[in-house]
Amino acid sequence: MNAPAPSAPVPVAEVSQLLAPRSVAVIGASEDQTKFGGRLYRMLIKHGYAGTIYPVNPGRESLFGIKTVPSVSATPEAPDMVVMALPRAKVKDEIAAAAARGARGGIIITAKFSDAGPEGAALEAEIVEIARAHGMRLIGPNCLGIISPANRVVLCSSPALDVDALPVGPIGFVSQSGALMATIFDRALEMGVGFSHCVSVGNQADLELCDFVEYLIEDPRTRVICTYIEGIKDPRRFAELARRAREAGKPWLAVKAGRTDAGSRAAFSHTASIAGSHAVLASVCRDENITMLDDTGTMITLAAALARHPDARVETVAVLTTSGGGGALAADAISSGGLKMADFAPATRAALDEHYSPGQGLNPVDFGGRKFDDAADVSKVTAEIVAADPNTDALLYAITTAPMMERLADQLAAGMTDDQGQSRKPAFWVMQPGRAADRARAVLRERGIAFTNHTGEAIDALVAWHARSGFVPRTRPERPAGATVAAPAAGQYDEAASKAILAGYGVPVNESRLVRGADEAATAARELGYPVVMKIVSADIVHKSDVGGVAVGIADDAGAAACYRQIVDRARAAVPTARIDGVSVQTMASGKLEVIVGARRDAQFGPIVVVGAGGVLVELLSDRAIARAPIAAADARRMLESLSVWPVLSGYRGRALAVDAVVDAIVRVSWLAHDLGSQEFELDVNPLIVDVDRCVAVDARLRVGA
Template sequence: MDPAKTSADNLAALLSPRSVAVIGASEDQGKFGGRLFRMLLKHQYGGTVYPINPVRETLFGLKTFPSIDALPEAPDMVIMAVPQPKVKEQVAACAARGARAGIIITSKFSDAGAAGAALEREIVQIANARGMRLIGPNCLGVISPANRLVLCSSPALEVDTLIESPIGFVSQSGALMATLFDRAYDIGIGFTHCVSVGNQADLELCDFVEFLIADPRTRVICTYIEGIKSPARFIELARRARAAGKPWLAVKAGKTADGSRAAFSHTASLAGDHASLEAVCRRENVVLMDDPAAMLVLAAAMARYPARQVERAVIVTTSGGGGALSADRLSEAGIPLARFGQATQQALAALYSEGQAGNPIDLGGRRHEDGADAAEVGERTAALALDDAQADLGLFVMTTAPALADATARLAQGGAASGKPMLFVMQPGKAAAAARARLLEAGVPFTNSLGEAVEALAAWCRWSAWRPESVAQPGVDMVLPAGLAGTLDEAAAKALLRSAGIPVNRGQVFADAEAAVAGSAAIGFPLVVKVVSPEIVHKSEVGGVLLGVADAQALRAGLQAMRERIAALAPQASITGFSLQAQEEGELELLVGARRDAQFGAQVVLGSGGILVELLRDIVVLPAPLSRESALAALARLRVAPLLQGWRGRPALDVEALAAVIVRMGWLAHALRERDFEIEVNPLKVRAAGAGCVAVDARARIG
């Protein structure tokens, strides 16, 4: 395999090897090599197995070989469970023998510091020089039910048979891969291929995602991500997965970690690594989730009901309390309940007591006078509810009830006629064992957790609501000011904003207090006054801002008091001038910024502004450039969004003008995309509808 030509085809061959050599093979089940070797044989791999063990003649009845050099042919795949100091020599021997690929289980490489990282790079160079590719190190191997190939030592594989489902999983955590395999098995879910990529020293997550996109047996792609090596390729593969009609689900670790170093502005500190990835995933419809188990539930449902769009849910339950709690959880997640049409309402009313046939539907509220048993009513209910035009999915929340297995099976039968997705939540413990078995037999997805079900449905709704973005440049000739570099003062930062068509307030910088008083009339009262000092970042914290200065006399007195406050609170700061600005009014203060993310490039940052920006951390990150529609959708995700539409007597605000500013900030970021930069407007004052908005403070750093 040529390392320069990694492709879906040669990775398909890698995961379907004709022969496997196990270095460190043993019968000792206390060792990695022993457990791994037994799992490979247990699950009936169809190719040739070469156990490598220098002190045994046979293992589990198979002839052993003392070294890789002694094999009768070059193996397609080698898996190594040997101590770290021996890995390099084994890789060199395998590469020299002509092995096509190797899996290194051993840890203590780049996961253990600089020396380990250097050794890891050397091992990859040795392998690649002979055309050999590596998975790992520090991984748990491969589980490929589609190929009956198990190169993994996890106890989760102590099962009689492998389940194959059209779900592929690539994980940067081996333990999580094995855990999800175990969870999946218990609810009847299998995989085509599971790959633990470990340190990604050679083959990496994107390589295997590309393979899964091309793999005809895989319909849904799942990933657990700790770090992305190839951001541009990640985006390209997201688009290819969409084109192939394969949903891509992902869980990313490190959501709460601070993604930035000591930041120049709020813009950088609030738009960390996870926020940046989230922005890209939202644009490309990679479905980012929090819970790996919920990801698994969604993958099973999407695989069972391919290409189905979900928006509105029907809840059918064996408990009124269960229905109420489920409705609450769906509402909190933003998932609307279907409102039945008149015909459905009338048909259900014949089955249920008055007021009991809405959504949620409590099976306990059925009429008893017609002699129909509970299971029959449940089957008819599921058929009627899911046949309604407003219903996209049935959520069946099952609690402990008489004849639960039969009731569950009949509900599944009734809902199946519609062809619409169904997801069961089996809340009892052992009392639901028989019911779970009936769902497994019918191939209907289920989970034991309402929380997992709700997260899965919310993610499915987001995937369904995605629409391609059409980005059009606004009618502004964006000519960046000459010599743009370094940390810009407020005046220069506002000039940069004006070049992008973003409105800013009038203002002028004066060298001293006397000049400021003399020039104040030309700007007009009332005024805002700000100290100008390279040592003062947050002016309000040292009394360096005056608001509502009404006349020249108030200005003179205010400047004197400002100097005295700064001398007391920041005696090291040099005052180089005073910025006098027209005081602007607005109904709401927002932050609008832009930055270059090291992985994903130019981005816009939008959030609640003013002095509460760090406290509220009400932030949305968007890849730049962006469309008006994306800007409006981002505004709707802010916690302060209700204020934009008017709130308790306050007017509706100029959302269109605000969206235009966000779009223009995106194009400014795009123009600077090759440079390291941060731009921040805080606050942007937003006025009532038709009155626009204006930037009253700005800062920028251009690399």
């Protein structure tokens, strides 16, 4: 329902100009602070916009001392930017007028376009067409504008902007939700965190999230990129930008709505974004080291810390606290999150022992355990000692109520800062009290130190940082020898046909014979070697087990012959109309573990491969790894390592299973997926039976085409 995507990405220079317009026409500007146009106009002036402002208001001579123009057509020059929050019915004409006047960009705040159904979507598409015909770019509709502290450009009406000054910071933020942009901006301000630019993209009718992300990658004032995402418009560009962000050394964080069905429905009703498969997007983000988070507060907390130490790896944490109880809870949270409490080096312990009572100079360090009650700067000294500890990757300050908290905060901040005023180590401050800590918070803000009031945000940020630290870029996949380049034609393939295709790609399948009589069954079984498996073959019977059409462990000729008759009889009884093609006699593979390998075409990211535990485990473990196809062996192996069933594969109890063989099978399936990738398709290899020396696909089904 969205307007058509732009044919090519918007050049960064163009976006740069939109975020730093030399002139802005505010349609509907007024002094009335109950109206959008009034509020936005005041904010633009209040925050010191340095360009030319054209308040558009036919009823007034001037507004706040600035001369008005009666219409956008009457501006003395073509404005770089036009902003409007008009009733929906008036938007098209106004955009047409602005485009005709030569405006370079427009922001449409008004909602109820593609977010409100087909009719709104059609109008939205029409407006985009008009603008593009004149080379005018659009932000929105259904957005809340932009806040660019770095450029002193505020084109946003939010009450969050009712502050004296906009702190400029190193975080760029692109949001599909306007309210969340303003809310996070405001919350961040309180946390001592500032932004370079915040952009709310709304329905992304023309300019979209990636256009701004690309700009932020190149913008020297931005060190960390934050995004709130409801749906991706151009998935391949998204992944490509992730690579560029990594190369630029800029961490990219994302909160994505729609990880559940309920959230996905809600996001759709918000900006009409088609969510796509969250699991696939999550796997792409993992592969590209875009850190996905559930919570916006955690995103800001992590972004602020990463801005100072974008390349640091975090696994071990030291806790400094004013409360033994607070320290214990922090230690619990850190350990539960899969991080480690830092084990201080001997020199660190010795240094702490000078200031702390016996047994108290340990991690967590509780200032209450200091040796001398009058040791005023023990907190500063402690922070210095711990920040210098070679075994500590990051610090967590768990601050509870304490006498003279502002002094404490100042000392701790001084202790973690080097002579150049730079932070020595990644650090998270958690200010747990209510207003008792307000003066301490002011001290931190003054020093430009970010904090959160919520332990959970700091812990979640640490956990996410730890996950980022293990990032390995994907290896370039190479087609393995013997993997056919021959995409099967559209159709529904039965087990034998599917396995034949797999075999053509070099995936091991068990041997089988199609037989049409009891004697033939016995002969085939004898040739294959006992025990064998027998399965009914009929295009009309999809669920073979349900009709008694599968038998396993057949041990001799008599059994094979009897089984043939039994299977055919049962199938006939269950589905009298079925055309029965015969019975498949197969070698019975034995193994220690069943694995499922699947592949399909994802609507957003194209061919993907999925691996998980099979058999009884499939229902017990939510065990699934997804990756874009094709995939290299090293990455296929990492997929297996991420499964909870990995301990069985890697042989925690005695012998390891044939991991390399499974990796090879995944790689080969991924190339089949790649070759099928231009069409809809779905492949299930279920199960792939894994033993200590080999693996073999014993059932499979492929569908190509819708």
